Amino acid sequence: MPRKVEITGLNKWFGELETLRDIDVAVEQGEFISVVGPSGCGKTTFLRIVAGLEPATSGTILLDRAPLAGPGSNRGFVFQNDSLLPWRTVLANALIGPEVAGRVGEKERTRTLDLLQLVGLGGFENYYPRQLSGGMRQRVNLARALAIDPDVLLMDEPFASLDAQTREIMQTELLRIWEQGRKTVLFVTHQIDEAVFLSDRVLVFARRPGRLQESIEIKLPRPRALALKRTPEFTAYVDRIWTMIEHDVRAAVIEEHA
Amino acid sequence: MLDRLRQNHLAGVLSVLGGLLFWELVSRLLVANALFLAAPSQIVDAIYQLTLTGELGRHIYISSIEFVIGYVIAAVIGIALGFGMASNARFKQAMQPWISGFYATPTIALAPLFILWLGIGIWSKVLVVIFLVLFPVTINTEAGLRTTSERLIEMLKSFGASRSQIFFKVSLPSALPFILAGLKLGIGRGLIGVVVAELFGSRAGLGRLISQSADAFNMPELFAGVIVLAVAGIAMTAGFGWLEKRLVPWTKD
Numbered sequence: 166m167p168r169k170v171e172i173t174g175l176n177k178w179f180g181e182l183e184t185l186r187d188i189d190v191a192v193e194q195g196e197f198i199s200v201v202g203p204s205g206c207g208k209t210t211f212l213r214i215v216a217g218l219e220p221a222t223s224g225t226i227l228l229d230r231a232p233l234a235g236p237g238s239n240r241g242f243v244f245q246n247d248s249l250l251p252w253r254t255v256l257a258n259a260l261i262g263p264e265v266a267g268r269v270g271e272k273e274r275t276r277t278l279d280l281l282q283l284v285g286l287g288g289f290e291n292y293y294p295r296q297l298s299g300g301m302r303q304r305v306n307l308a309r310a311l312a313i314d315p316d317v318l319l320m321d322e323p324f325a326s327l328d329a330q331t332r333e334i335m336q337t338e339l340l341r342i343w344e345q346g347r348k349t350v351l352f353v354t355h356q357i358d359e360a361v362f363l364s365d366r367v368l369v370f371a372r373r374p375g376r377l378q379e380s381i382e383i384k385l386p387r388p389r390a391l392a393l394k395r396t397p398e399f400t401a402y403v404d405r406i407w408t409m410i411e412h413d414v415r416a417a418v419i420e421e422h423a
Numbered sequence: 424m425l426d427r428l429r430q431n432h433l434a435g436v437l438s439v440l441g442g443l444l445f446w447e448l449v450s451r452l453l454v455a456n457a458l459f460l461a462a463p464s465q466i467v468d469a470i471y472q473l474t475l476t477g478e479l480g481r482h483i484y485i486s487s488i489e490f491v492i493g494y495v496i497a498a499v500i501g502i503a504l505g506f507g508m509a510s511n512a513r514f515k516q517a518m519q520p521w522i523s524g525f526y527a528t529p530t531i532a533l534a535p536l537f538i539l540w541l542g543i544g545i546w547s548k549v550l551v552v553i554f555l556v557l558f559p560v561t562i563n564t565e566a567g568l569r570t571t572s573e574r575l576i577e578m579l580k581s582f583g584a585s586r587s588q589i590f591f592k593v594s595l596p597s598a599l600p601f602i603l604a605g606l607k608l609g610i611g612r613g614l615i616g617v618v619v620a621e622l623f624g625s626r627a628g629l630g631r632l633i634s635q636s637a638d639a640f641n642m643p644e645l646f647a648g649v650i651v652l653a654v655a656g657i658a659m660t661a662g663f664g665w666l667e668k669r670l671v672p673w674t675k676d
Contacts, residue, residue, distance in 0.1 A: 216581055236583045248578035251673035252596050261592070265582040295673060313582065 167195040169349045175224030177210055181411055183374040184210050194346040199360035200368045203414040206352045207375025209321055216319050234338045238266050241310030243320040247302040249294040256290035256306050262313035280308045283342055300331040320352045336362055344388060361402045369406055372413050379409060440670040461642035469643035485627040490617050491553025496607060501557045505659020512638045543674035548620040555616040556609035565603025568594050600671045607663045612657050
């Protein structure tokens, strides 16, 4: 089977700072992949390069065997902060992708309304962002990325700003939505349990310079419910990943406080 | 609704009524000299008389023309300058000292000069208004465009948006509250400009009414001019508040 995304020899330097070194990742069609690692491991930079928001210093990224340059409507980006336009309604916000591409017809409107329904915002299409809770705003953020019907969904710690309970709900919601379409997903998070719960595979990054330390297959059955988090198999995965990055995380914490 | 209105405004209304009563009593009983102070009742009467003769209408008309022409020109040029400065760093560097300098200078002091150049007709007043309104509008427009959230710009970039799409879909709407704030600031400054320039020399206008009343020690008519100006300022500022609520509701609450 052909690879959906193929990243080879990816390097990134910010001036004198080596941020990413020799990243090789191959992603299958419909695979849900998470990237975890201590702060400063370059996981967000990695995602931004794939999105085309940041140029790579060297290396190639192939999407369906075609090289990527710059942002495009074949990738949908879900931002950590929701980045909604405050003067637009929920629907108008979700439609921004098709609008930029110059095609907002009846078809796109219907599709986007369906997507809002899918993310649990049916009936809220005429609300303004300031009238919504943090969780609801992230749902719009997700619907907006899906509205362009991207080949790959890129998610940058989308639940980091939510409280713990809302985050757990959003994780199950994300899986429910993902089961409907089985998009290829690259999901960056600093929460190991979130990564294990959502993913088919977890990429563990190390820091200084940021590099791929290990790729761990998560062989837990789908569909997954929150109860899975209390099973020994789940905990074993989390422990294993935590042990891998513990040393790096401690180093990062000490540096941040120094 | 009515109850809330009553609760929110009761203290304000009582305070204004009390103030007017106090003013009336002081001017009638304490000062008791129409050369120094006019009572509210006398002012109301003066406004009524001036309206009947059509004199007040004529002054208001002239001042309004001067204000509106100057204000519109200043708004158009100010917004355009702000756009130019936000989109071109060189242009901004070149303009910045002038804009900041003129904004900080009490340019109203140039009014006699403008009258010398343009005569005592409306155009010297128009120029004063332009000078007073232009710079706050320019400064606010530029600031509004400059402070557009990087996050929102990046969001639009992720969808492959062009520069002009970013400008029209993000920069412009997020600058709108700033532009309106600059225009609002311009109302008060513009009104001051009209009146003060008219004081320096004019044939008609509210400033003219005030200065000729002062020369004749006609306090009721002098206050009539001041009251009309106050009402105009309050009404226009309130109108702007209403406009802001309609145009940029996301900045409220």
